[in-house]
Amino acid sequence: MYGSVKDELATTLQEIRDAGLYKNERELTSPQSAHVTTRRAAALNFCANNYLGLADHPDVVAAAKQALDEWGFGMASVRFICGTQTLHTALERKISDLLGTEATILFSSCFDANGGVFEVLFGAEDAIISDELNHASIIDGVRLSKAKRFRYRNADMTDLRAQLEAATGCRRTVVVTDGVFSMDGSFAPLDEICDLADEFGAMVLVDDSHAVGFIGKGGGGTPELYGVRDRVDIVTGTLGKALGGASGGYVSSHQEIVDLLRQRSRPYLFSNSVAPAVAAGSIAALDMVAGSGDSRAVLRRNTDLFRSLMTEAGFELLPGSHPITPVMFPGEDGALRAAAVAEHMLEHGVYVIAFSHPVVPRGRARIRVQLSAAHSEADVHACVDAFVGARAAGT
Structure with missing residues (x-):
């Protein structure tokens, strides 16, 4: 054959x-x-x-080396069985502190984070409204949900309004955007997006992979840059770029959202935990962001x-x-x-x-x-x- x-x-x-x-x-x-x-x-x-420049920074490398000795090479398990170490919960708290959110949940990658969030939170009676230039992981994650799908032209607020109007009557509506569009280097107008979301009673989800750590006064990303941290409901991101460049992703959000993801998000429930050395190196990188x-x-x-x-x-x-x-x-x-x-x-x-x-x-x-x-x-x-x-x- x-x-x-x-x-x-x-x-x-x-x-x-x-x-x-x-x-x-x-x-x-x-x-x-x-x-x-x-x-x-x-x-x-x-x-x-x-x-x-943290991918080979001596402090990040040293933290990862020390973690190998203290915490081992890998977890050989998922989080809810026996794959949670103090390192993982400490890293989640560090991310929440940086982003100003209530809670954070780690994933193997941001691709998995985006693949695991939509199906849990949005069903057939809901609507997902996505920017046309969003990352492939968002597109694939949305496909896993049974929610109604709407797409608006890149950073076009007139078209976003039209899609929000088209989604009127749905139980839950979420506007989804990259904080920074990775192929163009352009920023999503988060202040305007949040204004429209407030007007229509919609949630806002931002994939901020290309911003967290170096955009915003304290490195808190595009919500910090636009002054809307308290108006963005869900932030997804990666540890694989500015935050040491290794691997791992996260969803950072309201406590109830994170708690439900721990119960039902398939990439989280069925994937091994982030390796201890990666978690320790990422904690060191986050500590450095505070003074960077x-x-x-x-x-x-x-x-x-x-x-x-x-x-x-x-x-x-x-x-x-x-x-x-x-x-x-x-x-x-x-x-x-x-x-x-x-x-x-x-x-x-x-x-x-x-x-x-x-x-x-x-x-x-x-x-x-x-x-x-x-x-x-x-x-x-x-x-x-x-x-x-x-x-x-x-x-």
């Missing part, structure tokens, strides 16, 4: 390659950092979610410098202020051009990744540059020089 299937899959894979959409994985031979080595070259890393004002300031300066230099050099950037800075390669051949530029840059010591369909819309290929507090000004200049060099080489 597999003979014919193999041929069909091989044809599909070749079509992906021919379209310039094949995603090669480049193997790192070093720890994750602003400076990495690959099997091909040493390189400046401008494509990681390592916003605060200087790092957040460096991150903002690096972001501003990169955007300014790239604009002066004549590259097309999506507007914004987030460390996610998409360098655009529009048109039918954009995917091939972006991939060629990324390859040229790696050969010259700068590691970036090209994004194309289906990760982004057709004709909107890009190289998503991500700045870190661990980058120096010289690193930022080197990245821009590599873009200019790739363009000059005709790639």
Whole structure:
């Protein structure tokens, strides 16, 4: 049987390659950092979610090492059987303190958190209204629910109002959005979303994976930035980006919501607990966030410098202020051009990744540059020089 299937899959894979959409994985031979080595070259890393530079920070690594000795390697169980350690409950409290919520529940990843929240809270008599650019994990999580589904144009409050009106009469309604849209680096207008949600009696859920730890005065994310922490009902997020960059996700919310998720959320009930070393390292990272004002300031300066230099050099950037800075390669051949530029840059010591369909819309290929507090000004200049060099080489 597999003979014919193999041929069909091989044809599909070749079509992906021919379209310039094949995603090669480049193997790192070093720890994750602003400076990495690959099997091909040493390189400046401008494509990681390592916003605060904590992925290889000595204090985070030391906490994880100590946890291995004190708490073991893994839990070999789910939370409600025998998979809960003091580390897990301490980490949940730390997240709640940062976000200003009543309670937090850990998941294996934010993908699992988003996959486990909607089915529990929203049934056939309810409505979920989702931004069209929300992360794939939200889309998949919503699909698991029997709730009525509505979608509004990205950050379009007129369309959101129309969808809220269409959902009138449902038992529960929730507006769901990314805090920061990961492919564009743009912010959801949470103050306006909360205003509309209040008007229609809807809840608000925000996936703040690309904001917690470095956005907002205290690193509390987009609800803190917009002054709506007390108006956002549910925050989902990850430990795999600014908060040490390992693994694990969470839902942070009202006590009753978290309690019900512990009883009924399938990814939580049927997945092993977050490893003790990851929990301990994440606690150390959260402790550092509380005093990371200087790092957040460096991150903002690096972001501003990169955007300014790239604009002066004549590259097309999506507007914004987030460390996610998409360098655009529009048109039918954009995917091939972006991939060629990324390859040229790696050969010259700068590691970036090209994004194309289906990760982004057709004709909107890009190289998503991500700045870190661990980058120096010289690193930022080197990245821009590599873009200019790739363009000059005709790639």
